[in-house]
Amino acid sequence: MSDWQVYAVKYAERNTRTRADSFIFDDNHDAPHAMDYYIWVLRRGDEVILVDTGYDGAEAAARGRPIALDPREALKPLGLRPEDITQVIVTHLHYDHAGGLHLFPNATLHLQEAEMGFATGPCMCHDTLRAPFTADHICEAVKRLYAGKLVFYSGSAEIAEGLRVHCIGGHSRGLQCVEVRTQAGWMVLASDAAHYYENFLANKPFPIVVDLPEMLQGFSTLRRLASKPELIIPGHDPLVRQMFPVGPAPHIFRLDQGPVRTDLLKGFKP
Template sequence: MNWEVHAVKYADRNARTRADSFLFADNHDAPHAMDYFIWVLRRGAEVIVVDTGYDDAEARSRNRPIRRDPVAALAPLGITPDDVTTLIITHLHYDHAGGLHLFPNATIHLQAAEMAFATGPCMCHDTLRDPFTADHVCEAVKRVYSGRCIFHDGDGSVADGVTVHCIGGHSRGLQAVRVRTDAGWMCLASDAAHYYENVFAQKAFPIVVDLQNMLDGFARLKTLASTPQLIIPGHDPLVTQVFAQGAAPFIWRLDQGVDAAKWAEKFD
């Protein structure tokens, strides 16, 4: 039995330009919006949540408002955070791990390299530390001490048909998630490709720890998905335009593949 995959949008930022999205951007001052997602994998009674988003407190702290709290965002899928026992954290940046405390019963899956990065000497640099929030990292450390953190070193298995793969680049231990669906093997790239344009046009995102890893990662994503249409970027508003709407106006069903006509309109 294959997995359902749902993209749940909880925030967006429209006051951005292409310079915020691409190194050496052409037309750098043109508007370039960003969407924020949580992903839900479901197979019968099994549920795996990928990333947590961030809450109202973090939104106020960073002056980056959210449209809905992650708890409310999951409600249309019939999911309460207390019921989630498996949580994949692609990396520990605030917008991907800022809701860890909302999932008190979850065992988290994390790359060992990400924990080492987020708690090591690199965090002495303001620029590298900026996408992290200390409380979120401390919550991940607490999961280790409570026996509810499973570390992966490179490639790892989370469940039948769900694997994780360390890409790095944007953050030292950034991992993508590979999921077996009816449409084929899907790759939730998270921030290994913020946008389709990153991976399809080999354009690097400006927040980067290792540029070579980021660029090599674009090719790796293509090997993890059955087709390019099944690579799901972490923040691209185009996801909401080429996939069918799901259980609510802010949820999209990914596992049945793209709408071919809409895909052709955007990419062919």
């Protein structure tokens, strides 16, 4: 089979953050540190798989975190309509990754068992653990389950030829990354297993963490799965926009042919 095309689709950003929001025990904690928000599109011939859904205007208003583009609008330059999306890999159920599940009503969801158990179990009695989740998004996932449109995985699994998921945990109990074969080699969409390149290149954990050892081990797993470190795609790093070429619109970036710059990663060391 042929390789997959992979696109990162940016739909929002936050420029009011500091490094304390991104790294535990960072020496330069009050320095600005921006965050981008992406969803990802995998394409091979007529096959299209969406990885995560972003969140919509209602969630943006509720959390005071505006979006630049509704995820449905963001996908239009790729010739995709919401009703065309029939498969969605949900890396985890946090609001910025599963907040648009309802926007893609025809999609079957691919999710780790551990993530559904975490998001609907006793850990959600704690405000701190519950904060990144929104009840309506979890209910939408449950509705898909009862409609026969949710596939569970436990650990690693092949979703399609040249496409696998792996449970990482750490940031959320059932967080999974996506390993995909591309022209440039085996690429790993880390999602929030590494928010930034610096997380996994310098072994610096992200502060929102359920299991710190799992998060640190996850960095090693990402490096093992990818053909080379520059093919690990973090979930929120603005550097993605500098390293990869622009696709069919200014907010879309083509990943599968590999980065056009790798020098930007040289300063990140453990």
